[in-house]
Each structure stands twice: as structure tokens, then as C-alpha cells.
Amino acid sequence: GGFLSFRPNIPKRMLLDGAHTVESHFALVNYQMKQIRTALAMASLLKRTLVMPPLWCRLDRMWFGHPGVMEGTMTRQPFLCPMDHVFEVHVMLKDLPEEEFGPRIDFREYTFLENPSLPKQVKESFLEVRLCNEHSTRCSTANGTNKHRALLLPRNSTEQMLLDVFSSYKNIKIIHFSSMVDGFRGFADAAVETQFRNRVKRYTGIWCCVEFREIGHIYYDMYWDDxxxxxxxxxxxxxEDHPPWA
Structure with a gap:
């Protein structure tokens, strides 16, 4: 058990450059979504509960067409948006049949680790993991770790490598990745990969809505980059009005 958390990597330009448009909003959210997808896969593989990262949006989500934020409000862009602006939280909590969707992936909201009621022994049982270039001589999990040093893990690690490395840290409550970009190459078994995809494809919702359109919502797509x-x-x-997986 235990928890898996990570520090999202978001280039400043994605947050601040250019106008706040549907395109710049989706570019920002998709960039974060890809990292969350990797984290969900790792959490599933290591049988840990994922602590979701804070989510940044450039546009608000309403239930009608709007220019990006509610007119007349003081919403500053970009802003930390609620998880359910992007994710179908009720689907993530559902018991989906394992033979089609693989094992359930538990998660917590991003403030979980800062919660004052989190036991001290959980907070203090902490391992930081830093991703490094697999071809670098300094990038070796054999370096081990001590209380004050992060564990180095090659980028694009295989399933077996992750299982081998983290089998030594089963008792650590919180494994925190300093980045999730290119953290995991993917599941070795095609059937497991398919189940995982079936599951997480259903995790994303819609953004609403473009103005002056009969159908103004846009579906998020967990595998937009495919x-x-x-x-x-x-x-x-x-x-055409259906989720990308339907």
C-alpha cells in the first residue's frame, strides 16, 4: 500500500504566454493529463494510492457558452481548478469490472499530504525519487539512498525495473517523484495495458462551453497524444457527440 505523489512539471509559457483561449487551455491541461496518466499507471503497478496533483486551468468550466471566465467576476487566469472540471471523479470512484478495466486505482486530492490529521508516522515515512538520464553514469538505482538523498531512477523505466527497485521500499508510506515526465515505459503485458487504457480513458470529462454553438462542449481525451x-x-x-472512447 502507501501513497505515490509527484511534482507536476509545467513550463511557465504554458501558464502565462499568449491569450487564454480554448487552444491554450487544452494545451495546458493535456500537458498535465499526460503526467497524471503516467502516475496512474505507476500507482496501479506499485499498488499505491495516487495523490493527485493540483490542476491548472486557463479557462473556467460552466454549463453554458462563455468567453473563458464568468464576465464581471475577478477570476484570475490561470487558476487552480477543481479536479471535476477535467476528471469524472464519480467514474474514478466506481467499481469497474476488473476483467475489462484492470484493478481499481485509489486516489486522494492534492491537499491530502498537507492535511493536519495525517499521522506523523505517515508524513515522515518518505522517499524522494528523481528521474535521470538512463545513459548517464550517475544514473543508477544501485546508488541506493539514505535519509537525506533522493533515489535516482532512469527515465522510461520498464515495469520490471520499477517492481524490482520499489520492492525494497514497500514499507515506505509516501514515494514522491520530483517529476513524472517519461517516468514509465508502459506495461509489459499488452492485455494489462489495454485494461489500463480502458479504465483511464473513461476518467476524463468535458470542457464547457464554446459560445454561440448548438453543441459547445469539448471532450477531454486521456490519449490525445496518440x-x-x-x-x-x-x-x-x-x-459525433460522444466521449472519445465510445
Whole structure:
């Protein structure tokens, strides 16, 4: 058991450069989503509860067409947005059949580790993991770790490598990654990968809504990066109006 957390990596330009548009909003959210997807896979593999990261948005989500934020309000952009602006939290909590969706992945909200009621022995049982270039001579998990030094882990680690490395840290309550970018190469077994994809594809919701459109919402897609030229566009018609996995 135990927890897995990570520090999101977001380039400043994604937060601040250019206008706050549907395109810049989705670029920012998708960039974070890819890291969360890797973290969900690692949490599933290591049988840990994922502490979700804070989520940054450039546009608010309403239930009607709007120019990005509610007019007349003082919403500053970008802003920390609620998890359910992007994720279908009720689906993440659902008991989906394991044969189709693989094992359940437990999660906590991003403030969990700062919660004053979290027991001291959990907070203090902590391992920091830093990703490093696999070809670097200094990048070796054999370096081990001590109380004050982070564990070095090669980027794009295989499933077996992760299982081997973290088998020594089963009793550590919190494993914290300093980055999740290229942290995991993917599941070795194609069937397990398919189950994981089936599960997490259903985790994302919609952004709402583009103004002056009959169908103004846009579906988030957990695997947007598998689709070359993916663009955040609302469905053109009722036939197209379904989640990307449906």
C-alpha cells in the first residue's frame, strides 16, 4: 500500500504566454493529463494510492457558452481548478469490472499530504525519487539512498525495473517523484495495458462551453497524444457527440 505523489512539471509559457483561449487551455491541461496518466499507471503497478496533483486551468468550466471566465467576476487566469472540471471523479470512484478495466486505482486530492490529521508516522515515512538520464553514469538505482538523498531512477523505466527497485521500499508510506515526465515505459503485458487504457480513458470529462454553438462542449481525451493533429473542437453534430472512447 502507501501513497505515490509527484511534482507536476509545467513550463511557465504554458501558464502565462499568449491569450487564454480554448487552444491554450487544452494545451495546458493535456500537458498535465499526460503526467497524471503516467502516475496512474505507476500507482496501479506499485499498488499505491495516487495523490493527485493540483490542476491548472486557463479557462473556467460552466454549463453554458462563455468567453473563458464568468464576465464581471475577478477570476484570475490561470487558476487552480477543481479536479471535476477535467476528471469524472464519480467514474474514478466506481467499481469497474476488473476483467475489462484492470484493478481499481485509489486516489486522494492534492491537499491530502498537507492535511493536519495525517499521522506523523505517515508524513515522515518518505522517499524522494528523481528521474535521470538512463545513459548517464550517475544514473543508477544501485546508488541506493539514505535519509537525506533522493533515489535516482532512469527515465522510461520498464515495469520490471520499477517492481524490482520499489520492492525494497514497500514499507515506505509516501514515494514522491520530483517529476513524472517519461517516468514509465508502459506495461509489459499488452492485455494489462489495454485494461489500463480502458479504465483511464473513461476518467476524463468535458470542457464547457464554446459560445454561440448548438453543441459547445469539448471532450477531454486521456490519449490525445496518440492522435496526430488532435485539436480541441466541439462535436460537429449529434453523431459525433460522444466521449472519445465510445
Amino acid at each position: 492522435k496526430p493533429g488532435w485539436k480541441p473542437h466541439p462535436p460537429q453534430n449529434r453523431e
